[in-house]
Amino acid sequence: MNARILLSALAAVAVAATGVTIASCPPGGVTEAMVQRAYLSVPGYAEPHTPGSGVVGTEMAPATRVQQILGPTPTLNRVSYARFWLPKPDPNAKPRTIFVLVPGFISGAGPFGPLARQLVAQFNGNVEVWVIDRRPNQLEDRRGLEHAKAALQQPTPDVNGFYEGLQFYFPETLSTDIDQDGAIDPPYLLPDALGGMSSWVKLRQNDARFMAYWGVDTYVRDWKILVEAARAVVGPQGLVLFGGHSMGTTWASVFAAYDFDPGPGVDAGYSHIDGILLLEGGGVGAGSATKPTLAEYQATVNNLATATVNTVQVFLPSFFGVLDLATLGAGAGMAGLDGVYRAGQPSLLQRTTLYVGSLIGLIYPPLLASETLIGLFLDEDHSPAAALAGSFGMSDDGDNQDFTSAPLVTTPIYQPLDRADELPRQWKNFDDPTLPTCPPNDPVAVAGGSRGCAIRNNGPRPAPTDPARQWGEEREVSDLYEMLAVQYERGDFIEQYFASGRPNLDFQFGRDSSSLGDESLLAITQNANVNVPVLCLGGSNGLAPSEKSYATYLGSIATPASDQEIFISEGYAHLDVLTAKRNAALPTLTSWVNRLLQRKLLAGF
Amino acid sequence: MRPLLRSLLALALVATFAGPAAAASIVTLALDPTQSSLVPASGPAETLSGTLVLRVGALPLGGSNTTFDVIGLAVTASGGATIGLDPDVLDPGLGVLRPDGAWLVPTLFVRITQGSSVDLAIPDLTGSVEFGPGAASITRLVTSFGIDTGAGGIITVNVVAVPEPGTLLLAATAVTTLALYARRARAEVSR
Numbered sequence: 001m002n003a004r005i006l007l008s009a010l011a012a013v014a015v016a017a018t019g020v021t022i023a024s025c026p027p028g029g030v031t032e033a034m035v036q037r038a039y040l041s042v043p044g045y046a047e048p049h050t051p052g053s054g055v056v057g058t059e060m061a062p063a064t065r066v067q068q069i070l071g072p073t074p075t076l077n078r079v080s081y082a083r084f085w086l087p088k089p090d091p092n093a094k095p096r097t098i099f100v101l102v103p104g105f106i107s108g109a110g111p112f113g114p115l116a117r118q119l120v121a122q123f124n125g126n127v128e129v130w131v132i133d134r135r136p137n138q139l140e141d142r143r144g145l146e147h148a149k150a151a152l153q154q155p156t157p158d159v160n161g162f163y164e165g166l167q168f169y170f171p172e173t174l175s176t177d178i179d180q181d182g183a184i185d186p187p188y189l190l191p192d193a194l195g196g197m198s199s200w201v202k203l204r205q206n207d208a209r210f211m212a213y214w215g216v217d218t219y220v221r222d223w224k225i226l227v228e229a230a231r232a233v234v235g236p237q238g239l240v241l242f243g244g245h246s247m248g249t250t251w252a253s254v255f256a257a258y259d260f261d262p263g264p265g266v267d268a269g270y271s272h273i274d275g276i277l278l279l280e281g282g283g284v285g286a287g288s289a290t291k292p293t294l295a296e297y298q299a300t301v302n303n304l305a306t307a308t309v310n311t312v313q314v315f316l317p318s319f320f321g322v323l324d325l326a327t328l329g330a331g332a333g334m335a336g337l338d339g340v341y342r343a344g345q346p347s348l349l350q351r352t353t354l355y356v357g358s359l360i361g362l363i364y365p366p367l368l369a370s371e372t373l374i375g376l377f378l379d380e381d382h383s384p385a386a387a388l389a390g391s392f393g394m395s396d397d398g399d400n401q402d403f404t405s406a407p408l409v410t411t412p413i414y415q416p417l418d419r420a421d422e423l424p425r426q427w428k429n430f431d432d433p434t435l436p437t438c439p440p441n442d443p444v445a446v447a448g449g450s451r452g453c454a455i456r457n458n459g460p461r462p463a464p465t466d467p468a469r470q471w472g473e474e475r476e477v478s479d480l481y482e483m484l485a486v487q488y489e490r491g492d493f494i495e496q497y498f499a500s501g502r503p504n505l506d507f508q509f510g511r512d513s514s515s516l517g518d519e520s521l522l523a524i525t526q527n528a529n530v531n532v533p534v535l536c537l538g539g540s541n542g543l544a545p546s547e548k549s550y551a552t553y554l555g556s557i558a559t560p561a562s563d564q565e566i567f568i569s570e571g572y573a574h575l576d577v578l579t580a581k582r583n584a585a586l587p588t589l590t591s592w593v594n595r596l597l598q599r600k601l602l603a604g605f
Numbered sequence: 606m607r608p609l610l611r612s613l614l615a616l617a618l619v620a621t622f623a624g625p626a627a628a629a630s631i632v633t634l635a636l637d638p639t640q641s642s643l644v645p646a647s648g649p650a651e652t653l654s655g656t657l658v659l660r661v662g663a664l665p666l667g668g669s670n671t672t673f674d675v676i677g678l679a680v681t682a683s684g685g686a687t688i689g690l691d692p693d694v695l696d697p698g699l700g701v702l703r704p705d706g707a708w709l710v711p712t713l714f715v716r717i718t719q720g721s722s723v724d725l726a727i728p729d730l731t732g733s734v735e736f737g738p739g740a741a742s743i744t745r746l747v748t749s750f751g752i753d754t755g756a757g758g759i760i761t762v763n764v765v766a767v768p769e770p771g772t773l774l775l776a777a778t779a780v781t782t783l784a785l786y787a788r789r790a791r792a793e794v795s796r
Binding site for chain 1: 622669670671672674693694696697699700701703709711712714723725726727728780789
C-alpha cells in the first residue's frame, strides 16, 4: 500500500473498537466543518400554569398574540437545544460524553458553536455538546426572518424579499424609506398561525403572564429532562457534564444545587451529573442580603401572574434600559442575513427605525458595511457592552474616537466616525495582519486622525488571592463571519423575551433558598453538598479574568480542591471563551474530560 | 555474587516485570511485525513495528479495575508513515484495565506523520492483555480496529505487542542469575 495513500486513509480517521464499530471521515482528518448542528425541541417540564399543560383550572389561556405566532393551542412546556455531533456510519455508535450547557444573559445557543464544534471534532464524535435554548425563545416571531432568508437564498438573491422582511419588523416612516421607492410603504404582512395576515407580532408583558411561573424551578426541571436524556445516551459509565457561560454559570451551579424532590427526600442535581463547567462566570452567589419571606414570594408571583399593567414585567423589556430587547433581537437576525448575503455592501438596517433616530444611530453614526454593524456590537473594541463582547477584529478604515465618557460605557471603546470618502466603514476580521496595534497607535483615540488599536496590554496577571481584574496582552481570536449566521439561526444570539420577573425573585436567594420553606416553589438547598469536579475557564480580558473570580463559589461547595481547576486564556474577552477559532482552553478541557472518564470507567466498563 | 550486583539484578527483575508491589508500573512493549499490520480494503498489507509504553495503575491487579494509560507510542508502518501520541493533548491515552485483561481507552489521541502531520482521535479503542505469573507483568497486548476511509474502504489495524527483546533479555538474565545465585546459596548452606 502506498504510504501516502495510507496516510490519507488514516487521516480520515474515526476508528472503532475492535473492528466492531467503524466510523468514517475523509482524508484530512476530522474537521469542525464536519460537525453537525441540529435544533431540537422535546417535551419539557409540565409546568401546570403554562399554555398547553392541560391542567384544568390552572392552565392559563394563551393570548391572541401568542396564538398568532404558535397557533390556537400552543404547547409551551417544551425544552429546546442545539445539538452538536458528528455523524457516524454506525447509527448505534454513541458518544461517551455529553456536555449540557446553558447560555448567559439574554443569549441563546448560537455563540457556543465554535467551542462545541472544536470539542466534538477533537474527540472524533466521542463527545457531543447540547446547548440549551431557554423556553422564551419559542415566543419569537420569526416569520419576517424566514421570509427574508428564503428570498436571499434564491439562486439570484431577491433583495426585494429582504426589504419585505425589514418592512415586516420595521415599518417605514417619514424618515425611513427602506426600499427607496419614494413612498412610505405599509407594514409588510405575512400569514400568521391563526390564518390571518399580520406584521411583526411583538409580545407585551400582558401577553405572557404565564412566564410568572418560568423561574428557576421550571428551568432546572426542563434541563433535568435533557440531563436524563444525555445519561440515557452515554450510560452510567459515560459523562454528563453540565455548565454554562456568563450568567449561565449561575444557572449551572443552581442546577447542581437543586433538590428535585419537593418532599422530605433529596434528589440533588449534582447527583445526576459528573462535573460542572463554568465558562467566564463565577457561579451562583449569596443572593440578596434580605430574602423574601414565603408570603412575600407568593405575593410577588401572584402579582406577576395577574397584573394587567405592562409595568409589571415577566420578561426583560430592554437591554440596559435603553434598547428594546425584542427589537434588538429582530434587528440582529436581519442584520446577520444582511451580513451573510450582502457582505461589504451598505447595511440595509441603517435604513430602518432600528437605526434612524435611535440610540444605535447615535452610537454608530457613519455609513456601515452590513457585517460592520454586527461587528461593532459584538467586538470588545467598539461595543457599548464591551464587557459582554469578544475579540472579532476592528474597523479602522476611518477615525475612531474614545467613547468612554458615554453613558453606560465603562470600558475604553471606540466610536467609529465617517470615512473621509463617505464610503461604508468596513470590518477587519480577527486574522487580518494589519489590525492596528498599540504602539505604534495610541490606545486613546481622538477624532481627527486617530484609529486606536485592537490589541492592548492590560498589565500583569494578578495573584490568585488578589481581587479579580483584567490582565495580559489582548488577542484577536474570534471570527466575525462565523457569528453572522448565528444571528438568525434557530437558537440565535439574542433572547428577545428573557424571563426576568420570576428568576429575579428566585435569584434573591442565591445559593440557598432554604429560608423560603417551600420546596415546591424553589429548592436550592444542596449547594454545600455539591461534590462533583468543577472546571472554570475564563478570559483575562473578560468578566471572570482571574482565580479570585471563582473563589467564592468554589469555597461554597464540597468539591475538594484537587477537583477544582481554573484555566484563564490570556487575552480572551468574554465571548472569546466560546467563539475563539482555536480555543486556547481546548487542551485543558480535553484533559479534564479524559481524566473524568477514566475515573468513571474504573468503576466498571 | 557481590551484594551490589545482586541488588541491581533484583531491581532489574522488578522493573522488567513491573514488580509485585501494587503501584504504578511502566511497561514497554514492542509490536510484533509478523502479527501487526495495516490491511487496506484492497492492496497489500503493511507491517507495523515500534513500541508502545503503558503506565499501569497497579500491578499485580487485585480484584478491581486499574488505570491503563498509553504514555508512549512510536510506531512505523512499512510504507513510511509514523504514528505517535498527539503532543498537543495533555493526557492522550487514558484508559482502564480489567482484571481479566480487557482494556478500554475511550479516546486515543494520535498524530500520524508522513511529510505533513494529521491529528486523529480514535474512539473506544479496546483490546486485551495477557498477564505473566501472579498477574505481576504484562506479556502480550492485542488490539484490532477498523478505520473507514469513506471512498477508500475500511482499513483494518491489527496490533500484537510483547515485551521488547531488550527487556526480555534483561529479564531473562536477571532471572537466570538469581536462580544460579539461589542454587549456589543453597549449596553453600547444605555444605
